[in-house]
Amino acid sequence: MAGDLVYLVAGASLLLAIVLPALLERWAVSAPMVLVGLGVVIGLFPVAEGMPVDPVEHREVVERVTELAVIVALMGVGLAIDRPLRLHRRASWRAWGSTWRMLAIAMPLSIAGMTALGLVSGLGLATALLLGAVLAPTDPVLASDVQVAGPQTGGAVRDEPDELRFTLTSEAGLNDGLAFPFVYAAILLATGAFDVATWLGWYAVGKVVVGVAMGIAVGRVLAHVAFRSSSRSLRVAERGEALTSLAALLTAYGLAEVVGGYGFLAVFACAMTFRSAERAHDYHAAMHEVTERLERLLTLFLLLVLGIALSRGLLDHLDWRGVSVGLALILVVRPLSGLVALLGSRSGMSSAQRAAVAFFGVRGIGSAYYLAYAAGAAPQLGTDWMWSTVAFAVVASVVVHGALATPLMRWVGSTPRTPVG
DSSP: OHHHHHHHHHHHHHHHHHHHHHHHTTSSOOHHHHHHHHHHHHHTSGGGTTOSOOTTTTHHHHHHHHHHHHHHHHHHHHHHOOSOOOTTOHHHHHHTHHHHHIIIIIHHHHHHHHHHHHHHTTOOHHHHHHHHHHHSSOOTTTOGGGSOOOOOOSSOOOOOSOHHHHHHHHHHHHHHHHTHHHHHHHHHHHHTOOOHHHIIIIIIIIHHHHHHHHHHHHHHHHHHHHHHOSSGGGOHHHHTOTTHHHHHHHHHHHHHHHTTSOHHHHHHHHHHHHHTSSTTOTHHHHHHHHHHHHHHHHHHHHHHHHHHHIIIIITTTOOHHHHHHHHHIIIIIHHHHHHHHHTTOOSOOOHHHHHHHHHOOOOOHHHHHHHHHHHHHOGGGOOHHHHHHHHHHHHHHHHHHHHHHHHHHHHTTOOOOOOOO
């Protein structure tokens, strides 16, 4: 029965992925909000008995499914960004100035703030640090309403004019991988293997460099084959074979992980590198559409399952500490960290737009992945309280950010996002 229900939930997710965007476009209600609510209702009925929704008992399943959702989203984000990042040009680095501020200032401040809250709440250092690392990065999966819509191709290629959406999109593409060093620090502390030199040299720098290098290498090779191969049968861009996007994300992720780098960074770097080739070609839009549709299906499926888990005991261990941590993250820690990071920024954003960037730190599927990964490496970190707290923070983010995304983005003067398809 449980296996059959999984098919039913997947089918319902697919149908809702098709109809919800159009149905909800006039309302301050997001598709994730509807899916979580529907999942809660499904979970109240006996038919949900036996579904693998307990993240402690089914940790590996949670890890693998959320991992896939994140890497698909990262590929879509990388393909969607029109603004190039040319590593050898200082002007190109400056054009990403707001992104670097959010990564280098806002994210560490968020991790430090959440770690401090965890310590004040009575958690040990390793658990508190993991709480900060899990909840600090923004989520590329659930943040589509405040991100760029997709690549501009067909002769009208230009920089994305909406600095607000560009900053949120590029931040979400990079900070998932950059949160990993702090997750590893928590794991090493919990297992008694932490060494400052090793952590800085390998986990904070080495694995980042390896991941980015592998992503760039895969992106360049696949772009050369797709657009400029001497063999016509290999020039898949001419045939519009958009499934190359899936081959690229799986190859980049797998290669980076095999050689010890951060696969999340590899996927984003691969997508950005591929996007830099033949920028006006419509093939980029076709690839992005494939990844976005798969991302939408995976996201809605996971949100339905999250809703079912909520009514099957996922929040049973939530207490005042967890509620305080989740609300503080969304309403205080992330907004303040973002405002500090963008203080004095010359990005051209208005003060209201900088405030919107600071506020829209959407949490979601990535947080579940990080916690599942850490619990696999150090089981003492994957407590029921941690799962309840992270689940509450994700649901609170879905509700708060989902309800405010459309009206606030309109109010601050952001260009409306045009959905794909």
